[in-house]
Amino acid sequence: MVGLGVPWRGILHPRPVELKGLDSLVSPSSFGRPPLTTQSLLTSARFTREYLPVRLSRRIRALRNLPYIIVSNPNISTIYNNYIDSLTAILAFPAGSLTNLTEESKFTELLTEIVKTHSNTIPILAKGFLECRGYVTPEEATKFLDHHLRARIGTRLMAEQHIGLHLASVPQPPTVSVPGKSYIGTVDTELRPAEIIESCASFVGDICELRYGTRPKLTIDGNPDITFPYIPVHLEYIITELLKNAFRATIEANSPVPVIATIAAAPGPPDAGGITIRIRDQGGGIAPDDLCHIWSYSFSTFNGSRSSIGSGNSGRLEDVDDGGADGGVDVMGRFTESAGALETSSIAGLGYGLPMSRAYAQYFGGSLKVQSAYEWGTDVYLRLKGVGLDGV
Amino acid sequence: MSTILQVSSRMRQCASSLESSLTQAVVGSHAKILRSQVIPITAAITTKINARHLSSIQHNPRWRASGVLDSYVAQPARPISLRQLVFFGGRNLDEKKIIDSANYVRTELPLRIAHRIRDMQKLPYVVVTNRHLSEVYELYYKAFESFRRIPEIKSLEDNEKFCEIVKTALQEHLTVIPSLAMGVLECNDLVPSHELDRFMNVILRSRISRRVIAEQHLALTDTFNSPFHFPDSVSNQPHDFVGEVFLRCNAREVVEQVGKHTLELAREANGSTSPIPEIQIEGRLDTTFPYIPSHLEYIIGELLRNSIQATIDHHSQSSTSLPPIKILICHTKQHIIFRVSDQGGGIPIAELAHLWSFAKGPRAINYLQNFSQVPKMAATLQELQKTAHTHSRRESMDTSLSRLTSRPPNLRLGMGLPMSRVYAEYWAGSLELHSLDGYGTDVFLQVSKLGNKCEQLNLDGV
Numbered sequence: 001m002v003g004l005g006v007p008w009r010g011i012l013h014p015r016p017v018e019l020k021g022l023d024s025l026v027s028p029s030s031f032g033r034p035p036l037t038t039q040s041l042l043t044s045a046r047f048t049r050e051y052l053p054v055r056l057s058r059r060i061r062a063l064r065n066l067p068y069i070i071v072s073n074p075n076i077s078t079i080y081n082n083y084i085d086s087l088t089a090i091l092a093f094p095a096g097s098l099t100n101l102t103e104e105s106k107f108t109e110l111l112t113e114i115v116k117t118h119s120n121t122i123p124i125l126a127k128g129f130l131e132c133r134g135y136v137t138p139e140e141a142t143k144f145l146d147h148h149l150r151a152r153i154g155t156r157l158m159a160e161q162h163i164g165l166h167l168a169s170v171p172q173p174p175t176v177s178v179p180g181k182s183y184i185g186t187v188d189t190e191l192r193p194a195e196i197i198e199s200c201a202s203f204v205g206d207i208c209e210l211r212y213g214t215r216p217k218l219t220i221d222g223n224p225d226i227t228f229p230y231i232p233v234h235l236e237y238i239i240t241e242l243l244k245n246a247f248r249a250t251i252e253a254n255s256p257v258p259v260i261a262t263i264a265a266a267p268g269p270p271d272a273g274g275i276t277i278r279i280r281d282q283g284g285g286i287a288p289d290d291l292c293h294i295w296s297y298s299f300s301t302f303n304g305s306r307s308s309i310g311s312g313n314s315g316r317l318e319d320v321d322d323g324g325a326d327g328g329v330d331v332m333g334r335f336t337e338s339a340g341a342l343e344t345s346s347i348a349g350l351g352y353g354l355p356m357s358r359a360y361a362q363y364f365g366g367s368l369k370v371q372s373a374y375e376w377g378t379d380v381y382l383r384l385k386g387v388g389l390d391g392v
Numbered sequence: 393m394s395t396i397l398q399v400s401s402r403m404r405q406c407a408s409s410l411e412s413s414l415t416q417a418v419v420g421s422h423a424k425i426l427r428s429q430v431i432p433i434t435a436a437i438t439t440k441i442n443a444r445h446l447s448s449i450q451h452n453p454r455w456r457a458s459g460v461l462d463s464y465v466a467q468p469a470r471p472i473s474l475r476q477l478v479f480f481g482g483r484n485l486d487e488k489k490i491i492d493s494a495n496y497v498r499t500e501l502p503l504r505i506a507h508r509i510r511d512m513q514k515l516p517y518v519v520v521t522n523r524h525l526s527e528v529y530e531l532y533y534k535a536f537e538s539f540r541r542i543p544e545i546k547s548l549e550d551n552e553k554f555c556e557i558v559k560t561a562l563q564e565h566l567t568v569i570p571s572l573a574m575g576v577l578e579c580n581d582l583v584p585s586h587e588l589d590r591f592m593n594v595i596l597r598s599r600i601s602r603r604v605i606a607e608q609h610l611a612l613t614d615t616f617n618s619p620f621h622f623p624d625s626v627s628n629q630p631h632d633f634v635g636e637v638f639l640r641c642n643a644r645e646v647v648e649q650v651g652k653h654t655l656e657l658a659r660e661a662n663g664s665t666s667p668i669p670e671i672q673i674e675g676r677l678d679t680t681f682p683y684i685p686s687h688l689e690y691i692i693g694e695l696l697r698n699s700i701q702a703t704i705d706h707h708s709q710s711s712t713s714l715p716p717i718k719i720l721i722c723h724t725k726q727h728i729i730f731r732v733s734d735q736g737g738g739i740p741i742a743e744l745a746h747l748w749s750f751a752k753g754p755r756a757i758n759y760l761q762n763f764s765q766v767p768k769m770a771a772t773l774q775e776l777q778k779t780a781h782t783h784s785r786r787e788s789m790d791t792s793l794s795r796l797t798s799r800p801p802n803l804r805l806g807m808g809l810p811m812s813r814v815y816a817e818y819w820a821g822s823l824e825l826h827s828l829d830g831y832g833t834d835v836f837l838q839v840s841k842l843g844n845k846c847e848q849l850n851l852d853g854v
Contacts, residue, residue, distance in 0.1 A: 222828070223830065223831065262831060263831075264738060264828035264829060264832070265829075265830045265831075266740070266741075266829035266830045267830055276738070276829055276830070278834070288724070369826060371824060371826060373722050373729045373836070374729075375723070375724055376676075376722040379826070379834060381826045381828070383829075
């Protein structure tokens with residue numbers, strides 16, 4: 001256990017400002033539209049330097065309150081130590097030195113390292129809990145994971161937001177990819193859902209061809225030209241998971257009917273009421289016995305070797321193989337690792353798709369609902385509100 | 393004091409529509425009672441409202457000994473499942489069964505009504521003295537008193553007399569649903585909405601249960617008395633119905649009929665030249681199942697009504713043909729599923745909050761005004777023939793639902809969805825709605841295939 005001095009303990013108490021929520025973090029009024037002035041960029045850096053440790057330390061506290069036997073598990077212990085290392089590294093960076101761009105660049109590099117270190121948290125945690133399933137009840141595990149994963153969304157957002165602002169404000173060598181003009185940090189103020197759906201469909205379609213030898217069709221209707229401000233990687237993650245379910249169900253039911261994605265935009269200013277996306281498939285629906293499990297973090301399956309709950313129509317695209325040297329990374333996992341989409345790779349096939357998608361959707365006040373007509377098909381309703389609108 | 397002012401200001405708003413709605417037949421003797429109350433009300437409003445005038449519309453509740461009611465409230469209701477209903481009236485319908493059925497109804501009705509009367513008595517005084525809710529209360533009490541006094545039925549003659557009493561009561565109670573709805577709307581600022589909604593759900597569920605057993609008994613008596621009834625025969629026609637239950641309700645036919653009817657009403661209401669959306673049905677079209685047709689027709693009717701009107705309203709600017717309303721029918725071992733999808737623009741988030749509530753939140757006044765325009769309560773035979781099956785038995789039986797189903801689709805009462813949900817959930821089903829704000833709405837109706845072992849009638853708090 002790393003020795004942590006008094007200053008660290010002081011950080012564990014939340015400060016009122018930090019609790020105001022991350023929605024304001026991504027608003028243009030917080031730090032302005034990129035490219036930021038040096039002053040604004042430094043403000044963002046200082047803000048991140050101050051509040052990221054708070055979030056990290058809360059995760060550490062949650063982890064260290066888990067039973068000893070759980071955190072002793074090598075996988076979970078790895079994650080735990082990652083958090084400790086990251087916190088130590090940030091704290092070692094003197095806050096007072098963030099007065100010029102050189103220091104700020106160093107800080108951003110540090111953030112980038114941290115983000116990279118933690119990118120595989122979820123599958124490793126999952127493996128760890130899987131191995132510990134005899135020592136913790138499914139409810140406890142679900143509760144912990146749910147809370148942890150949701151908090152993680154915010155923590156990563158905070159770091160990535162600053163990284164994005166930095167990349168857009170400080171000239172970069174041509175090899176580094178820089179956010180587009182419509183971006184504020186991680187938010188694309190002119191995100192077109194239809195584009196995301198098309199690219200995810202092509203990506204998931206590729207996976208299906210690889211695995212099943214066939215690719216279902218997808219049609220988009222409703223209002224395909226609408227744009228709204230949102231975080232593209234979040235939407236990509238959600239849509240990919242939903243399409244995985246829809247495509248797999250369609251293929252396994254041998255249904256020729258295409259998957260239909262309907263995009264609806266609430267009337268009024270384009271960002272006011274939000275966007276609703278409906279993914280409709282005719283893949284046979286979800287069995288009533290499975291319906292109560294679709295939002296759980298796959299825990300009820302940790303008794304047997306294959307993770308399919310009930311029949312093959314449980315909606316998960318892949319099954320986890322218990323044990324083995326690979327520890328659960330299957331064809332799906334390996335393929336999507338290389339595609340590089342945010343976290344899609346890591347979570348493939350673990351049955352985390354729906355609960356994680358819902359966590360992402362709900363993070364900014366949206367919702368995800370699943371309605372199944374068993375033996376016919378499933379409709380999924382994703383409702384999202386535009387992000388970062390206050391003070392525009 | 394402020395409550396009285398609020399109530400009287402609402403009365404002011406409704407006063408003008410009150411007079412006109414009273415000239416429409418509010419069933420039977422109730423018109424007389426209301427008329428006698430109206431004149432002091434309008435007098436009070438047109439002159440200055442002060443205490444003296446208010447006293448003329450004071451509510452003087454009839455005092456009744458509560459001991460009798462207590463003894464009934466203490467007994468639990470005896471629930472019955474539809475499976476039992478179906479099997480009871482199926483084959484071998486003989487005199488003994490009819491008499492058993494009569495006595496079951498004779499004892500159950502006052503028992504179940506007693507529970508509801510007690511529920512009402514526990515509501516705040518100011519709520520029960522609302523003129524609409526007070527009407528319902530008096531109706532219920534009258535029914536309770538009359539039914540509990542009926543002696544045991546021992547012969548077919550006794551049964552005939554009993555059936556007459558039941559028929560009269562069913563007729564008289566036709567106004568209960570609109571009265572309850574209007575009463576709840578008027579009281580929505582006096583009691584928290586969730587309490588009102590809970591009250592409405594309980595009372596409506598119980599009402600369904602009482603009418604089902606009453607109407608079922610009447611229908612069984614009819615079958616028994618009908619000249620075509622041969623207890624041992626295996627002929628087809630009469631046995632498709634067991635009382636009110638249609639054993640082979642065909643989902644597609646119901647939807648087509650209701651669809652046709654609702655489209656006609658829409659055409660009338662919106663003008664014959666304005667475009668009307670098409671209704672397309674897809675899915676497992678051969679699905680049949682035992683059900684009570686009037687319930688299903690009501691629910692589907694409400695959903696189609698909403699979809700049709702929303703589609704017309706949303707596309708009123710465009711001259712192109714309207715997008716169709718698509719209905720999917722499918723079934724599992726235990727359920728029939730209807731999915732009604734429209735492109736009527738969806739439901740704004742602000743309205744979603746009050747969608748399932750009878751109390752309707754801040755827009756209650758709009759719905760109240762529409763209530764006064766519900767078409768004449770006394771249904772004519774023509775109206776009935778528009779909605780009823782082509783089955784002789786049912787044409788003679790007016791149902792409270794048929795009056796509501798024959799109103800034009802642009803007359804928004806705000807009750808369709810919560811009422812439909814009560815009916816859907818009554819037979820262990822469900823009703824879910826998903827809105828794509830800016831595009832359209834999907835509604836999922838899941839109906840239990842009745843006769844399942846696992847289905848139970850939901851009854852008074854059981």
